[in-house]
Amino acid sequence: MADRGQSEAVGFATVFGIVLLTLTVVAAGGVAGLEDVRSHQQLSNTQRSFAVLADNADAVAAGAPSRATQMRLGGGTLAIGDTVEIAVSGTAVGNASRSFSHTETYEPLVYSLGDSQVGYSSGALVRAERDGAVLFREPAFVLTNETVLLPLLSTTHTDRTAVGGSSTLVRTVRTDRELVRANRSTYDVTVSVTSPRAAAWEDWLADRTATTCSRTGSTVTCTLRTQRLFVSVDHVAVSFG
Template sequence: MAERGVSDVVGFVLVFALVTSTAAIVYTVGFSGLQDTREEERLSNAERVFDILADNVADLHYRGAPSRATEIKLADATLGFGQETSLRVEVTNMPSSSPSYGTNLDPIVYAPTGSPVQLVYENGAVLRERRNAGSVLTERPDAVFRVDGTTKTAVIPFVQTRRTRSSGVGGSSTVRIRTERSGSEVLGVLASPSDADSDPDGDGSDEYRVVYAVETTENRAPRWEASLEEQISWRSDACSVSGGTVTCAFGVERLYVTATRVDVSFS
């Protein structure tokens, strides 16, 4: 009887230890997986909001809307502005002077607490950026490059988002991103390439020789370069990256450069 009692105790101890260790493993692995799922869902929700934000800002600079409001639930995150981005367009083959247009803007940044990933709205583009480890472009910038027959056209907008009353907010509340158009203008229209030094590309056609430069972060620059390279389809290797600066050189018969100043506040 004593041996049977000892056997029952040993069996109980073994079963209890197995149940305890299994629960610990499930808790550890399951909790980690739950956290990862929650983090991904939080970013996916914010990413959808940033896509809506990009559409709303496009209403301001393309369709002349006076203002738009976009709501986002922070869910333990901060919403503010990133390092200033610079944009520049220059025509380099004019016989007298070289027309040059440029501006600076404040990117809008959503950063979840404790996460290495953040979302960025920058001149029409939306990027999912992993700090110090590159980025993914989820919404292309608004520049248009197209070929109609033998005519190449570039339409380059500057969407100058600017911080106003609030530099940023944090927490888990629902925040309204208010974007208000404070000014819009056409900076340059060039449509008579015979005015320029002819045939910059040596292909037998008169073109304006254009340099478009985007000075952003080193994380985001490769995504900008890849997107612009794809759009400027008529010229291979049009764009290059050096640090955080993307430079694209190409020829067009028609060039349009516009600027829209957008005041951004959070409430």
């Protein structure tokens, strides 16, 4: 009887241990799943905030004196990202003396939450995750054999380089406008983007049917021939808080 009692006790302890372990594993998985859902929802909210920010930056570039955008951070960090460089050069077909080049270097705005990021870069919005990055808002660039239109929007930051918490206000003010080139003649044009998210830029630029693109490291270079050319730069100061 004692052996039987001991066997029942051992059996009960074993079953109880298995049940407890199962509940622990399920609970841990459930918490991780809830965290993933929460992070995904927060990134979606931030994407919407960035879309408003991009529209406001466009309005400032078009002549509005300033704009303020409420950004929901949800525990993430809004910061100045690694420098991005956009270079454009062109040579008039049949007249090599009519050539030009311009390089614009600016500071993108980047939101980070865990391994995910959402960034604003010269009108484009980029979402980056572990498995890659994609432009989910296109810049206002036109790249066709009829027209190349590059209205670059160059952002600089006037105070703090990063901010956290639940939300912050992002202010944008245009400080200068620069007309780089405007011609109605045939040009061979080269456009290069150097960015930490070069793969996302390459995917978007290569999808322009007029362009031929290649990527070396963090630089994407595209070439095309066009009949009209317009390049401008709007300089916009960005501040937090």
